[in-house]
Amino acid sequence: MTPPPAVPKAVPDPLARSAKRFAEETPIGRKRRARRMARLLADAHPDAHCELDFGTPLELAVATVLSAQSTDKKVNEITPIVFAKYRTAADYAAAERAELETILRPTGFFRAKTDALIKLGQALVDRFDSEVPGRLDDLVSLPGIGRKTANVILGNAFDVPGITVDTHFRRLVNRFGWVREDDPVKIESQVAGLIDKRDWTMLSHRVIFHGRRVCHARKPACGACTLASLCPSYGTGPTDAAGAARLLKGPRARELAQHAGVDPDLVPQVAVASPEAP
Incomplete structure (x- = not known):
């Protein structure tokens, strides 16, 4: 008698997993994890800056x-x-x-x-x-x-610390499980409670850089992300190294891959030459 086909094991939805972790995580645990992720972002994006040219x-x-x-x-x-x-x-x-x-x-x-x-x-x-x-x-x-x-x-x-909640920032801090919120003012207030004030401006740049280069809206490069071990939304995008590496963008795409422990040769030249997401 032929045995019945095996039922595939259900894979938890990454967003549901993020929501569950947010509900279960203590405030102090969330703050500690957010600060660890912020340090990893600083290591991954030393070139982060305001990408608008100005002099005054x-x-x-x-x-x-x-x-x-x-x-x-x-x-x-x-x-x-x-x-x-x-x-x-x-x-x-x-x-x-x-x-x-x-x-x-x-x-x-x-x-x-x-x-x-x-x-x-x-x-x-x-x-x-x-x-x-x-x-x-x-x-x-x-x-x-x-x-x-x-x-x-x-x-x-003016060098006055501030948190810039653009579309990238809003998407990422929700994926990170730092907040469960869509309102920009509430997001700003909640993230301000997680991160030291002196780091607010650079955190904004680093999160935005990460959103444009790694954690894309439709298909994030989860398998080539330095935050993978701390991110409750890991698995939203491809987790295999080759598939994720192809999604990295920007002139430092291969450095980003290497930083995440992925073979930089997996990043195609077109990704390095491609502009980051707007």
Whole structure:
């Protein structure tokens, strides 16, 4: 008599496993694990930095406004033209709308961005003596500047620690099991309770770098991730070395593979040459 076929063993859903670990983990245990993961991110991404090019707080404010629904790469192609023509808040306040729209067109949503920059310039002239303020409450009161943008400006132009909750950061800290939350303000508050304040700005850069290069939205490179042993979502993407290595992106893709204990030769040249996810 032929025995019945074996029933495949159910594989736990990684997101369900992450939720279970979050529910069972003590607050102090979560904090310790988060800090260990933060140290591993620092080791894996020593090159992490703000990927928007700027020289002054005003230039960074403008670049962050332009980065909405656009890639940092595209913004960096346009901002040299913008910065050369509009050097002060007064220049933006007095900008000729049609001309600025033409310059900004490649970044997408150019009409809304033009409006935001003109209003930003006017607000800075009228309320802040033409200078970008260095306080969160003042920044979020400006046209086109939300809390995420304000934290980018504070952390990178004023050296004031801030947590930038963009789409990558939100996705990863949920996968990491640091939070179970979608609201950016709540995520910021909860992560702030896990990580020392002095590390907030660089943590944001490192998590975003990891999201663009390793922990992609649809298929993360779990099998080539230095955080694998601490991540409750391990298995969301391929766990075999060859399959995961092919998903790594960016100029340091092979270094990232080696850092995770994976043969760097498994990373194809096209991955090294490919731009990171936006």
